[in-house]
Amino acid sequence: MDTFIQIVISGLVLGSMYSVSAIGLTLLWGALNVLNMAHGAFLVAGGYAAYYFGGYLGLPAYVAIPGALATGVVLGLLVYAGVARPLRKNANFETTVIIATVGVALVIENLVQKGFGAYPLKQPLSLQGGFNIAQTFVPWNSVLVCVVSIVLLVLLDFVVRKTRYGRMIRAVAQNYEAARLMGIRTGAVYRFVFAISGLMAAISGIMLSTATTLSPTMGYDPMLKAFIVCVIAGLGEVRGALIAAFALGVLEATVQFQLGVRFALPLLLLLVVVTLIFRPQGLLRKNEASRL
Amino acid sequence: MAAASGALLAGVNAGRAAEGEVIPIGAGVPLTGWAAADGIEFKRAAEMARDEINAMGGILGRPIEVFFEDTKNQGADNIIPAMQRLIDRHNVHAIINGYNTGAVCAEYDTIADAGIIYIHHNTDIVHHQVVGGDPERYFGIFMGDPAEYWYGEGLLTFLNNLKASGDWAPDNNKIAIITGSQNYSVVIADAIREKAAEYGWDISLYETVVVPISEWGPTLAKLRADPPAVIAVTHWVPQDLAQFMLQFTPNPTNSLVYMQYGPSLSAFREIAGENANGVLYSTVIASLRDEKGEAFNTAYRDRFGADSSPLTGAQVYDSLHYYALMAAIAGGTGGPGEFEQNQKIADRLRSMIYRGVMGTTRFFIPEQAGIPYPDATNDPSMGMPHQFLQHQDYTKEAELIAPDPYVSAPFKMPPWMAS
Known part of the structure; x- marks a missing residue:
């Protein structure tokens, strides 16, 4: 029984980390067709910003966390203004923006390394302690990551589906030119989505760094896992990302226990390959045309 | 100087x-x-x-x-x-x-x-x-x-010496090996596995983890299901090892924990905090x-x-x-x-x-x-000391517990183990 509880809890912890990583990635793709390869670096920037305000400057959490979130928003806007906007009129926008954001990721990672060094650091804003379920210890911090990831995805889904701005985003996502002709200020929509994506990434970066550790390369693994989640759920599928993240987390923990830790990642990648062959729009998206 | x-x-x-x-x-x-x-x-x-x-x-x-x-x-x-x-x-x-x-x-x-x-x-x-x-x-x-190979055989020598000294009485003769996927970790893990029987030990678990790893739950479940006398983690990334200790100590097994390289870095102690106390590691090259x-x-x-x-x-x-x-x-x-x-x-x-x-x-x-x-x-006087160290106070540097004549402090039973 203890083993079963441990696997379920590990699966939920992994799932929450995957879902929190996938939020910004799936939003940008769903809304703007932008596959942001700098998403992992955005997480790094958010995590380090929280460390800078909370650990280095010693500011209280209620100042440090908003400071980090503001950093994420500014970063999102900068990438929009410096990369996405100039490339938007390019005929191969969806491809060129992938390459451009790889460059952005390298710049961010190297700036972080220059500023904070290569040594891993402890995120000072993490929650301490936890509780036991039978013999299994559950850290409060993991509970927080789990709750935040669910709240964020539900909130994002609500904004996209139920608000005026959400309708504008969906209109742009479905047909950019038609949305412009209907009077939607597409530039403002782009700015908004990039800002929200930066904000989500900052939250994700803080959450992940509290559950793991800060390092300039901490974004690679969440980026890979977020990509796996998004492909299996369907890129741009916000609700699906939540379901897929937790399902994959539990599956991974089960495989790690039953077969061995080393088999988990290959299995996830195999699932991606199978999904792309048999259902390229993702398991949870209705068809290839619909996004968000 | x-x-x-x-x-x-x-x-x-x-x-x-x-x-x-x-x-x-x-x-x-x-x-x-x-x-x-x-x-x-x-x-x-x-x-x-x-x-x-x-x-x-x-x-x-x-x-x-x-x-x-x-x-x-x-x-x-x-x-x-x-x-x-x-x-x-x-x-x-x-x-x-x-x-x-x-x-x-x-x-x-x-x-x-x-x-x-x-x-x-x-x-x-x-x-x-x-x-x-x-x-x-x-x-x-x-x-x-x-070469890294010596970490493997050297660990077995150290364990047997510790057992012979009477400072540690293992519950059984099982070693659980947890290795990363890099060559360095695998060579050490394989050296332990190949020589274990010769030194009187059985390998109860040989688990390869993928780098990076932050969620150790499934691996810990295996360790708890069949508690070994020694957990030897040859994966070396300090933040991953610190996470292992953070998740191991709330519900530990009565096992010595040996880890490779990572605990020598200050990042390990900073992240693991007091959970670092008791951890053993070794180096074949340090002042x-x-x-x-x-x-x-x-x-x-x-x-x-x-x-x-x-x-x-x-x-x-x-x-x-x-x-x-x-x-x-x-x-x-x-x-x-x-x-x-x-x-x-x-x-x-x-x-x-x-x-x-x-x-x-x-x-x-x-x-x-x-x-x-x-x-x-x-x-x-004829070889470079394979130094075994133990974190005894995470706010300070580790103590050198073997080999003689370089010892700075004696081995201390880790806080999670029965004395």
């Missing part, structure tokens, strides 16, 4: 000041990339040794200068060009490095073609095969520390806590700050000193293409017994790799 080679080198230099033509020495170190923190220590140590050597008259009156090339994230694609640049651009007479991983000796042919001296600390068993397989071609290439080692540690921190890491820098410091000494005894250095002079220096290095801040450096012949004590010799 009085350098390790001080009296000898000054004596060979016969009072000459370092005023002649500069001797270029190279260092290919990771100044950026994931190992940059260690690379900075290698650079600092080279500069410190350079200044001390030059203050003693350099090498037969010629000052040395150290030129650095960045090996970035290491691997053959970064290391080979860095070595080539040191030879082509700076005409270096020797290359003295800390560690670089991932090239698996691929840079050796670049060095062998130039015929210069190359001392590194890659802790790689492949070095034994390459240099031992063709000692004539690779005459100038030395690995200043013992000692004895008179000579502490003098170096103090001088290093005085020069580079309290946060600097002399334990890491020591490998480059010692090796640059003994290279200078052996080159002086051999009658001077040799540049690229000067095979005959560099052969003389290599001859001196092969027969050398050098007591530095890390203990004794002496090489296996023909492999030209460091000999570990007590793993391969029972004489502490």
Whole structure:
């Protein structure tokens, strides 16, 4: 029984980390067709910003966390203004923006390394302690990551589906030119989505760094896992990302226990390959045309 | 401080000041990339040794200068060009490095073609095969520390000694091995597995984890289902190891926890906090806590700050000193293409017994790799100590608990274990 509880809890912890990583990635793709390869670096920037305000400057959490979130928003806007906007009129926008954001990721990672060094650091804003379920210890911090990831995805889904701005985003996502002709200020929509994506990434970066550790390369693994989640759920599928993240987390923990830790990642990648062959729009998206 | 080679080198230099033509020495170190923190220590140590050597008259009156090339994230694609640049651009007479991983000796042919001296600390068993397989071609290439293989057999020796001392009575004879997927971790894990039975141990679990790993739940579930006497984690990334301890200690098994390399970095203690207390680790290459080692540690921190890491820098410091000494005894250095002079220096290095801040450096012949004590010799004056350390107070540096005569504190039962 203890083993079963441990696997379920590990699966939920992994799932929450995957879902929190996938939020910004799936939003940008769903809304703007932008596959942001700098998403992992955005997480790094958010995590380090929280460390800078909370650990280095010693500011209280209620100042440090908003400071980090503001950093994420500014970063999102900068990438929009410096990369996405100039490339938007390019005929191969969806491809060129992938390459451009790889460059952005390298710049961010190297700036972080220059500023904070290569040594891993402890995120000072993490929650301490936890509780036991039978013999299994559950850290409060993991509970927080789990709750935040669910709240964020539900909130994002609500904004996209139920608000005026959400309708504008969906209109742009479905047909950019038609949305412009209907009077939607597409530039403002782009700015908004990039800002929200930066904000989500900052939250994700803080959450992940509290559950793991800060390092300039901490974004690679969440980026890979977020990509796996998004492909299996369907890129741009916000609700699906939540379901897929937790399902994959539990599956991974089960495989790690039953077969061995080393088999988990290959299995996830195999699932991606199978999904792309048999259902390229993702398991949870209705068809290839619909996004968000 | 009085350098390790001080009296000898000054004596060979016969009072000459370092005023002649500069001797270029190279260092290919990771100044950026994931190992940059260690690379900075290698650079600092080279500069410190350079200044001390030059203050003693350099090498037969010629000052040395150290030129650095960045090996970035290491691997053959970064290391080979860095070595080539040191030879082509700076005409270096020797290359003295800390560690670089991932090239698996691929840079050796670049060095062998130039015929210069190359001392590194890659802790790689492949070095034994390459240099031992063709000692004539690779005459100038030395690995200043013992290969990682010795971590495996050395751990088994340590465990049996600890058991024999009566300080620890294991519940059973099971060892659970958790390894990463990198060559370094696998070689050590395999060495433990292959030799375990010979030392009276059974392997109850051999688990390979994928790097990075932060959620250890499924692995811990396996350990709790069949608690071993020893958990040996040969995966080395400090933040991953710290996460293991954070998740292990709330519901521990009655097992010693040994971890590879990561606990030697301050990041491990910072992240794991008090959960680091009790963890064992070992190193085949670090400055000692004895008179000579502490003098170096103090001088290093005085020069580079309290946060600097002399334990890491020591490998480059010692090796640059003994290279200078052996080159002086051999009658001077040799540049690229000067095979005959560099052969003389290599001859001196092969027969050398050098007591530095890390203990004794002496090489296996023909492999030209460091000999570990007590793993391969029972004489502490004839091998580099395979140091076993234990975190006993996470706010301080670890205590050296074996081998004698270098011990700074006795072994303490980890706080999660029954006494």
